[in-house]
Amino acid sequence: MSADRGGRRAARRRPRLLPYLLIAPTALALVLVLGYPLVDMVVLAFQDLTREQLFNGSAPPWAGLEQFRRVLGDGFFWTVVARTVLFTAVCVALTVLCGLFTARLMHRASPWVRAVLAGMLVTVWAMPVMVAASIFRWLFDADYGVVNWLLSRLPGVDLARHNWFTDPWQGFAVIVAVVVWGSLPFAAITLRAALAQVPPELEEAAALDGARPFQVLRHVVLPTVRPVLVMVTTLSAIWDFGVFNQVWLMRGGQPEREYYLLGVYSFIESFAVNRYSAGAAIALVTVVLLLAGSVVHLRRTLRTGEVE
Numbered sequence: 001m002s003a004d005r006g007g008r009r010a011a012r013r014r015p016r017l018l019p020y021l022l023i024a025p026t027a028l029a030l031v032l033v034l035g036y037p038l039v040d041m042v043v044l045a046f047q048d049l050t051r052e053q054l055f056n057g058s059a060p061p062w063a064g065l066e067q068f069r070r071v072l073g074d075g076f077f078w079t080v081v082a083r084t085v086l087f088t089a090v091c092v093a094l095t096v097l098c099g100l101f102t103a104r105l106m107h108r109a110s111p112w113v114r115a116v117l118a119g120m121l122v123t124v125w126a127m128p129v130m131v132a133a134s135i136f137r138w139l140f141d142a143d144y145g146v147v148n149w150l151l152s153r154l155p156g157v158d159l160a161r162h163n164w165f166t167d168p169w170q171g172f173a174v175i176v177a178v179v180v181w182g183s184l185p186f187a188a189i190t191l192r193a194a195l196a197q198v199p200p201e202l203e204e205a206a207a208l209d210g211a212r213p214f215q216v217l218r219h220v221v222l223p224t225v226r227p228v229l230v231m232v233t234t235l236s237a238i239w240d241f242g243v244f245n246q247v248w249l250m251r252g253g254q255p256e257r258e259y260y261l262l263g264v265y266s267f268i269e270s271f272a273v274n275r276y277s278a279g280a281a282i283a284l285v286t287v288v289l290l291l292a293g294s295v296v297h298l299r300r301t302l303r304t305g306e307v308e
Contacts, residue, residue, distance in 0.1 A: 044280040051274055060277070067281035076257075077265070077282070081289070084241060084261045087172065091240040094180045096233055099187025104217075106188070107195045118189070125185035133249035136178045140164045165251070168258040175259075178246045183239065187232050194228035195221065234297060241290050262286045 045067055049060040071077050102121075106114045124132075139147050142163040151159045165171035198221055206216045222229065244263035247255055255264055266286065270279025 041280045041283060044277055045284045047277050049276040054276070063277065067277045068285070071278060071281050071285060080260050080262055080265050087176070087243070087261060088237055088240045091176055091179045091183070091243075092233060092236045094176065095183045095187050095236045095240075096229070098180060098184055099191050099232065100229075102184065102188035103191035103195050106192045121185040121188055124181065125189075127182075129182060129245045130249060132178055132182055133246060136174060136181075137250060140174050168256075171250075171259060175243075175246050175250055178250065179240060179243055182246075183236055187236065190228060190232055191225065194225035198224045234294065237297075238290060238294065241293075242286070262289075 044060075046062060046064060047060040048063040048066070052058075053060040102117070106117050109117065139145055142148070142161050148159040148162050151157050164174050202220050202224075203216055206220050211219070242263050243261055244267065247259055247261055247264050248267075251259055255268075260268070262282065263286070266279045266282040268279075269275045269282060
């Protein structure tokens, strides 16, 4: 009897340990690839590394919280934070809305149209950021841009030699377009898979009861795909909060201060101004802000799920 009980206990333990065993290789790879750089960045943020220590290999002096006092006491840093939050909110909202619209279009389209759209989305998804940025720079070029040429064809519109990046609001609109362009395929394909799980009988019943298409979307479709929608929103926010390549490439590797986001600001402080520890402190504060936002968002999501 005791042997049977021991066997049953071991059998119960295996299913509980199986998920951890399956995720262990991925967790180990993340620790090896990201663990050392993250620890090194945290240590660097509490030091005062200059080019002298960098070149001669000597240990930099400890600065304690001095780097954080300088960063958090700088008004320009908080301007960059507010700009990054606004930029992230706009990008995430457009990505989710455009992704949901494209997913609904694919869900209702004929199979061959769906296949064409899926192929186009995969092509966009596979396009490197550098290529996408080069295309958008050409589209909005002041001298040879197709967008300026097309808009100038409208009555009363003259955008010949118009530089979109002279005004930061217009420039960021172009950068937002690049970010949303690259993020749209993931959102659309993921939400399309979620829409396929919505029972068509529910939509038909709601339509027969007199519900309009927007009401069907709001009260039938969205509650069903809400977990996937939350996942897409959260991942998009994480990716867009740390945008660097799009800004850097669209400004030709020399972004003006009006185009600084937190990722760009940290890079400039580290490698252009050679304030390595200040750049590490900005990066660490960015990570903390992102984690805090993610925790708040996930807690609200879990509470909503418990209420429902």
